Amino acid sequence: MDLFHAIFVDPFAQMISAPDLLAQTVWEGFVAGILYALIALGFVLIYKASGVFNFAQGIMMVFAALTLVGLNEKGVPAWIALALSVAVMYGLAVAIERLVLRPLVNQPDIILLMATLGITYFLIGFGELVFGGSPKSMITKQLYLPEGAINLHVLGGQVQLQKLDIAAAVIAMLMVAGLALFFQKTRIGRALRAVADDHQAALSVGISLNQIWVIVWFTAGVVALATGIFWGARSDVSFALQVVSLKALPVLILGGLTSVPGAIVGGLIIGIGEKLGEFYWGPLLGGGIESWLAYMIALVFLLFRPQGLFGEKIIERI
Amino acid sequence: MKTLLKCAAAALALALALPADAMAEDSIYVPLFTYRTGPFGGSGTPIADGMHDYLAMLNERDGGIGGVKLVVDECETGYDTKKGLECYDSVKPKNPVMVNPWSTGITLSLIPKASVDKIPILSMAYGLSASAKGDIFPWVFNPPATYWDGLSEILKSAGGGSIEGLKGKTVGYLYFDAGFGKEPIPLFQALAKDVGFNLKLYPVAPADMQNQSSKWLDIRRDKPDLLVMYGWGAMNPTAIKEAVKAEFPMDKFISIWWPNDADVAAAGEGAKGFRTLNWHGTGANFPAIADIQKLVIDAGKSQTPKAEVGSVLYNRGVYNSVLIAEGIAQAQKITGKEVVTGDDVRRGLENLDLDAARFKALGLEGFAGPLKTTCFDHNSHSATFVQQWDGTKWVKAGDLVGPDTAKVQPLLDEAAMAYAQKNAGWPIRNEVCDNK
Structure with a gap:
């Protein structure tokens, strides 16, 4: 009976008695979710265009953020460092297409997955060689990212919104909207969708697969840079950030590997779900449940929708 | 002829496996398990630098310890217990006088091996708190204070x-x-x-x-x-x-x-x-650290950035190497040998006596409070600030x-006893004690 009360009554009583804490928890989950969604977006973009599950997305985020901070440390002004970091991500996209993807065309998916593992280890080693293993502080001031918090005295208490988190949410939404427009309204975007639908058909109408791959990997690199800036500002820029990117996996399971809206909605469900779970039900299990709760949420969804919330339903007749 | 070739190949393999210095009979092999990469590199790097630089300084300034050069060898663990055990297996054949795991997880995995392999573990202010009890853990040392x-x-x-x-x-x-x-x-x-x-x-x-x-x-x-x-x-x-x-x-x-x-x-x-x-000083205003600057960092024999010298974790690494060096020096004093073994250094670590005068003699006056270990107290349970x-x-x-x-103390005694009971066949101490 006590257990029933602890699971089904007490958490909801807490939500009602302290609505400010509930609002704060939802906000924290929302911000985390947006950032998970951005990481997941990088995976989705590449998977859609090339069918490659890019295991290197997490390290691309670290590498992009390290490039930005590292260049600034060397005396390059912040905005030029930002532009150069974007250029570095373009160079990386070209290098990956030339050296990894092109030679592996028509290889089984597992080979391409292993290749992205190789890219991961290369970027870890190369990043540590160039920038060292020590954590660095994100250059939030130089990038004119807002600092401080807005304290809302509502719901009988206080809800604190960090200005940086608000900026992250706004920029993430702008990026998603921009990407949606890019895919829907531009010639390259349509070409990309054609490649995603059918490689051979796209080739037959003159779409350059190689060019599309470069564009997609570059776009994923820019998304990785934006994500790295905000995660780096919340803690620091170090190789430990790569671990955070693993949170994109349950988001992908939930949202589907091929869906941009899926990545966004999946990110928000996982972000808010894990924070609520940890805060209200975590103490029942000794805390620290959020590291696996995200996977549990995704698995529950999988029971009902194996292709994810927005993933394409694959029917194979035998 | 085939046997000859096999012998030559084996000798070549052995020669390649061991660093040249480690093979020298007149040197002491000190492996350092470090992590300069991965999620914990930010904490691991200054410690690794401090440990390395102090031992390198002893080699440069004093020709090692007691006239014997130290062979310092780093093994990257990434703070990963599995990799730490691989490091241990790789250094074991080179007769290390001790290991410094720099991870509680790695330390816990190595504790049962220490008495079997006769390699002391120095887990400075980390690892298993109960291992401070030298009567139950004669091969493990965790000075100057437990968690x-x-x-x-x-x-x-x-x-x-x-x-x-x-x-x-x-x-x-x-x-x-x-x-x-x-x-x-x-x-x-x-x-x-x-x-x-x-x-x-x-x-x-x-x-x-x-x-x-x-x-x-x-x-x-x-x-x-x-x-x-x-x-x-x-x-x-x-x-x-x-x-x-x-x-x-x-x-x-x-x-x-x-x-x-x-x-x-x-x-x-x-x-x-x-x-x-x-429990120790911060900043670089100590003669021993000035020697490190001059003989190691300025001489280009270390990759330590100048700004890192004197930070808490850099000085922590220095302190760790002071314990390594003092353990070896005490072992030389007790045994009368110049080139000491793990067994000898275990005895040395049981006879650490770092008082104010000793710290001053080491060029670290006022760096830390006194520390004294015995056969039964491998920690000293020092005060901190x-x-x-x-x-x-x-x-x-x-x-x-x-x-x-x-x-x-009663809880620590209980935990040490519980550890020994839980690990069936835990050896009863029969190692030499020099300070009964």
Whole structure:
């Protein structure tokens, strides 16, 4: 009976008695979710265009953020460092297409997955060689990212919104909207969708697969840079950030590997779900449940929708 | 002919496997398990630099220890227990005089091997607290204070000189959810029950080191009167930043001795007043560290950035190597041998005696408080002090506080006995004791 009360009554009583804490928890989950969604977006973009599950997305985020901070440390002004970091991500996209993807065309998916593992280890080693293993502080001031918090005295208490988190949410939404427009309204975007639908058909109408791959990997690199800036500002820029990117996996399971809206909605469900779970039900299990709760949420969804919330339903007749 | 070729191939393989210096009979092999890469590289690098630089300085300045050159060999563990065990297997054939695991997880895995392989473990102020008991763990050394000592020192300070001062209060424990962070929990729980304070646990999973917002929501809800942190790697700067964001009062937030200068500086002005325990000096104003600068760093024999010298974790690495060197020097003194073995150094580590005069002789006057080990006490249970971040550097914020021995020692004895009983066939000590 006590257990029933602890699971089904007490958490909801807490939500009602302290609505400010509930609002704060939802906000924290929302911000985390947006950032998970951005990481997941990088995976989705590449998977859609090339069918490659890019295991290197997490390290691309670290590498992009390290490039930005590292260049600034060397005396390059912040905005030029930002532009150069974007250029570095373009160079990386070209290098990956030339050296990894092109030679592996028509290889089984597992080979391409292993290749992205190789890219991961290369970027870890190369990043540590160039920038060292020590954590660095994100250059939030130089990038004119807002600092401080807005304290809302509502719901009988206080809800604190960090200005940086608000900026992250706004920029993430702008990026998603921009990407949606890019895919829907531009010639390259349509070409990309054609490649995603059918490689051979796209080739037959003159779409350059190689060019599309470069564009997609570059776009994923820019998304990785934006994500790295905000995660780096919340803690620091170090190789430990790569671990955070693993949170994109349950988001992908939930949202589907091929869906941009899926990545966004999946990110928000996982972000808010894990924070609520940890805060209200975590103490029942000794805390620290959020590291696996995200996977549990995704698995529950999988029971009902194996292709994810927005993933394409694959029917194979035998 | 085939046998000859096989022998030649084996000799060649052996020659390639061993570093040239390690093969020399007139050298002492000291492996250092370090982590300069991966999620914990931020904490591991300054420690690795400090350890390396002090030993390199001894080689440059004194020609090693007792006239015998040290062969210092780093093995990268990435703070990963599996890799740490691989490092151990790779250094074992080279006759190390001790190992420095620099990870509680690796230490716990090596403890059962130490007495079998006759390689002492130096786990300086980390690892298994109960291994301070030399009668049960003759091959493990964890001076100058255990995690349990550190916890009792924190609670004593917060309780106004006595843990009883926390009666009726709520004490939060924010910890790295792995071997290291879990280590003091049994003591914490026993003290909470004994003294009567309300203990709240806030575990931070390794995957969530940089994603702690839900922990800080818990902290906001529970409003602890004191928040104790045992963090490592990226967990420390993130926690301090979150505390600043949450406007958690810094005078209620205190950490065990692991946060480094950079961890606090990253949180900006709001981190002013953040406190940690420490037991040694910070800054570079010591003759031995000046020798390191001159003979090692300026001479290009180290990759240490100048700004890192004197930081908490760099000096911690130096302190670790002082213990290594003193253990070897004592072993040479006891055995009369110049080239000592692991067995000899075990005896040396049981006879450490670092008083003020000895620290002065080492060029580290006033660097740390006295430390003395015996066959039965492998720790010394030294006093520590609270240091506070003033926005740019650490300043001492209190006098030396010793552990609450009356409360900790019985629990430590119990834990050591329980360990031996749980590990069937745990050897009864029959090693030589030089200070009965």
